[in-house]
Every structure is written in structure tokens, then in C-alpha cells.
Amino acid sequence: MTDIKTPEERSRNMAAIKGKDTKPELIVRKYLFSKGLRYRVNNQKLPGSPDIVLRKYKTVVFIDGCFWHGHEDCKYFRLPKSNVNFWRHKIAMNIARDYSNNVDLKLAGWIVIRIWECEIRTKSNRENTLLNLYRRIIGMPNYEKSYAGNIDIGLIAADSDLPYGK
Ligand SMILES: [Zn+2]
Numbered sequence: 297m298t299d300i301k302t303p304e305e306r307s308r309n310m311a312a313i314k315g316k317d318t319k320p321e322l323i324v325r326k327y328l329f330s331k332g333l334r335y336r337v338n339n340q341k342l343p344g345s346p347d348i349v350l351r352k353y354k355t356v357v358f359i360d361g362c363f364w365h366g367h368e369d370c371k372y373f374r375l376p377k378s379n380v381n382f383w384r385h386k387i388a389m390n391i392a393r394d395y396s397n398n399v400d401l402k403l404a405g406w407i408v409i410r411i412w413e414c415e416i417r418t419k420s421n422r423e424n425t426l427l428n429l430y431r432r433i434i435g436m437p438n439y440e441k442s443y444a445g446n447i448d449i450g451l452i453a454a455d456s457d458l459p460y461g462k
Contacts, residue, residue, distance in 0.1 A: 320416035321347050321359045327426045333433065342406070344397030353433050355407040358394075362413050366391050372414050409433070 321337075325348060328335060336349045339356075346356035362372035366387040375383050394410075401408050409432055415425040 320413045323416050323422070324348065324357065324359055324411070324426065324429070328430065328433070331430050333430075343400040343404075344394065346401075350433060353407070353435070354405060355409060355433050356401060357429070357433070358408070358410045359416065360394070360410055360412055363387075364390055365394060365412075367412050367414065370412065370414055372417070 325335070325337065328348065328350075333350060334352070336351070337347060338345055339349045342349065342356065344358065347359050348357040349355075350357070360367070362370045363374075364387065367373045375387075398408050398410075409429065411425060411429060415421045
């Protein structure tokens with residue numbers, strides 16, 4: 297097959313690909329792979345296009361950017377000084393969409409794990425975050441509760457009303 301893309305198209309594709317592979321995501325993927333887990337990435341058929349899909353464990357993982365997903369009290373989440381209302385609204389809409397995707401995924405039997413970008417980006421947190429993520433995925437009972445609270449779907453109050461995929 298011949299590659300009929302123009303150089304311009306090709307560089308645009310490369311940029312798009314680059315955008316998908318944000319660094320925290322790569323760190324998480326590499327770690328899980330090193331632990332022997334196999335997964336698919338950016339599955340666009342599932343609600344919210346989860347960053348990592350582990351079918352064997354019926355688990356999806358999102359690595360949420362602190363700005364776009366509105367990580368409260370996080371140093372990476374600072375609203376721009378101009379157009380504050382615009383940004384506030386935009387991020388509120390993102391949070392609402394995350395919530396809706398969480399519900400849809402859970403109803404479809406998926407376990408949903410969300411981790412914040414800052415938990416990977418900050419070196420002091422990284423190791424702990426990754427280890428707990430791994431434990432959570434494979435269903436080890438003793439993952440840290442505080443961490444689990446963080447990555448579980450805190451947005452859904454009546455969590456137990458929704459079915460898990462186990
Ligand atoms: Zn954060």
C-alpha cells in the first residue's frame with residue numbers, strides 16, 4: 297500500500313497521536329504492562345473513550361487531566377484570569393459528562409477507576425498511586441482505602457445501587 301498522505305496531513309496525524317499519548321497515561325500503561333496486564337487503549341466504543349480497558353478484569357481506567365476535569369484544590373487546576381465564567385461552565389460540563397459516563401459504564405458492568413494526572417505527575421505520589429491502581433485492578437482486597445476513595449466514583453453518592461461487573 298502506498299502512503300498518499302501529504303506531509304501536512306501526516307504531521308497533523310502525528311500531532312493528534314501525540315495528544316492522545318499524554319505522558320501520565322504512558323507512565324500508567326507502561327507500569328501495568330510491566331506487571332503483566334494486557335489492555336486496549338482509547339476505546340472509542342465505550343462511554344468517555346476510556347484511556348485503558350482491561351477486559352479480563354472488566355475494568356476501565358481514566359487518567360484525568362486536573363484542569364479539564366476540574367480537580368478541586370489541586371495546584372494544576374487554576375482557572376484562567378480572563379473569561380472565568382466561560383471556563384467555569386466548560387469545566388462544569390466536563391465534570392457532568394464524566395459523571396454521566398461513569399454511570400453508563402457501571403450500568404454496562406464495568407468497574408470504573410479514575411486517577412488524577414497529578415497523582416502520576418508528582419513523583420512522590422507516583423509509586424503509591426501505581427501500586428494501588430494495580431491492586432485495585434486485580435482485585436486485591438488491601439488497597440489503601442483513602443486511595444480507593446479517591447479513584448472510585450466519588451461523584452455517585454448511591455454507589456451501592458449500581459451494579460458492579462463482578
Ligand atoms: Zn490534580
